[in-house]
Amino acid sequence: MTGYASAQLAPDSPDAQPAASPLRLGLEIRTVNSRFLDLTFRLPEELRAQEPALRTLLTAHLKRGKVEVRAAIEQDASASLPQPSAALLQRLGMVQEQVQAWLPGAKALTVADALRLAGGNTTAQTDWASIVPPLAEETIAALLDARAREGKRLARMLLDRIAQLRDLAAQAAPLVPQLVEQQRQRFLERWQEAMGLTEGHIPPEAAQDRALTEATAFAIRIDVAEEINRLGAHLEEIERLLKKGGEIGKRLDFLIQELHREANTLGSKSATLELTRISVDMKVLIEQMREQVQNIE
Template sequence: MPVYSMTGYASGQNGPVGSHSEAEARPAAAGRLGVEIRSVNSRFLDLTFKLPEELRQHETALRELLTGKLKRGKVEVRAAIENTAQAGVVEPSVKLLQRLNGVQDGIKAWLPGARELSVADVLRLAGGDSAMRGDWGSDLLEVAGKALDALMSARQREGARLAKMLEAHLAQLRTLVEQAGPLIPQLVEQQRARFLERWQEAMGLTGGTLPEAAQDRALTEATAFAIRIDVAEELTRLNSHLDEIERLLKKGDEIGKRLDFLIQELHREANTLGSKSAALDLTRIGVDMKVLIEQMREQVQNIE
C-alpha cells in the first residue's frame, strides 16, 4: 500500500451541460458545476462543506463519498454552479413575453408602486436561471468523485516524497547509532586506565607499591563508571524503532498515528543517550540524532 500525505488539492468541473446522460434532461448551456477539495493535516478526519443552496441537499452523499477513501485530515469541499446561459443570449418566445406581461399587469394591479420588468429581467427569467433548476446530484457526485481521485493521487505523490525523506533520515540515524556503539567500550577502557594511573601516582607519593586491593578498587570504580554510561540498551531500542518505522513505510496505508508514536520513542531514547554522555563525540551524536528526529516529526505530522 502507498503512503498518503494529508496535504493536497484538487478540482474538477463538468461541461456546460453537465454529464452527457443529463444533456437531454437539462436545458442547453444550463451551467457549469465546479468542485474544489483541499486537505491539510489533522489528528482525525474533519470534513467541511461549502455548498450553494441548490447543492446542500447532497451533502450527505458527498460525505459518504469522501469517508470511503479518506481516513485523516482537515478537508474542505467547495462547490459552485456557474451560470453560463448569458454566454449566448436566450431570445424569449412571444408566448413567454405575453405571459410575463400578464403577470406584471396582475402584480401592478395589487402593487401600483412596483417597478416594471427591465430587458435584463426578462432575459434572466427567459433562461438565465436555468442553471439553478434541475437535479444536480448526479453531476455533483461525478465531478466530486473525479476531484477526489485527483486528490488521492496528489496525496499519494506527496506521501511518496515524505516516505523518501524519512528513509533518508533513517539511514542517517542508523549511521549515528553505529558510530555510538564502539565509543562506550573505548570510554570504559580509558576510564579504567585512568583510575589505575591515579592509584599508581597516589601509591608512588607514599613510597609504596600498588597493592592488589588498590587494583581491585580501580576496577570497581571503572565498572561503576561503565554502568553509568552504558547506552547499549538505548542503542538497541533505537535500532528496534528504526526497524519498525522502516517496516511501516513499506507497508503504507494508514500509518501516521503509529509513526508519530515511534518518533516520540526515538526522541526519548536520544535524550537518554545524551544524558549518559561522557564524551564530546557521544554528545555530538546525541545532538545530531535529536535534530534528525525533530525533522522526521515535522514530516510525520503530514502522513495519513
C-alpha cells in the same frame, strides 16, 4: 497529507443532465496536515443538501488531514438564451400593466427579467443529487493520486533521515568502549598515586581491584549499547512500514516517540562532548521526521 484536486462539470460534459445544461459546477478539495480527519464544507445554498453524501464519500477514502471542500455554481455564458413565445411576452405585459395599475411606483420589467421569467430558475430545477456524487468521486480520485505522489516524496525523505541516524549510531557505538578504557587507566593512575601517599599501607592488589570496580561501575553508568540497539530496531521497523505502505501514520507516530526517547537517554548518559553532539544531531533528524510523519495517513 497535503493535497489538492479540482473538477468541473461543464454543460457539454457527457455526464451532465439536460436540466443542468446552462450551468457549470466546480468542485475542489484541499487537504493539509492534521492528526485527525477534520472536514469543512463551503457550499452554495443549492448544494447544502448534498453535504451528507459528500461527507460519506470523503470519510470512506480519507483517514487523516484537515480537509476543505469548496463548490461553486456558475451560469454558462455560452448557453443559449430562452426563446419566450409571443403569447408569453403578451402575458408578461398584461401582468405588468395590472401591477403598475395597483402600484404606480413599480418598475417596468427589464429584458433580463423577461428572460429569467421565461426560462425559469434552472438552478432550482437541477437534480444535484445525481450530479454532485459522480463529480466528487472524480475529484477524490485525483486528490488520492496527488497524495500518493506526495507520499512517495515523504518516504524518500524519511529513508534519507533513517540512513543519517544509522550513520550517527555507528559513530556512537565505539565511543563508549574507548571512554571506559580511558577511565580505567585514569582510575589506576589515581590509585597508584594514592598508594604512594599511604607509603604502601594498601596492598597493590586491593588498589587495582578497587580501580577496576570503579571503572566497571562507570562503564555500566555510561553504557548506551542498549539504546543504540533499540534505536536500530525502531529504524528497521520504520523502514519496513514505509516500504509496505498503507495506513501507517499512527504507527509511525509511536515509533518516532520511541526514537526520541532513545536519543534523549543517549544524551543523558553522555560522558563526552562527541557523544553529546551525536545525541543532539539525532534529535534534530528525529524532529524533522516527526514533522513529516504528521503528513502521512
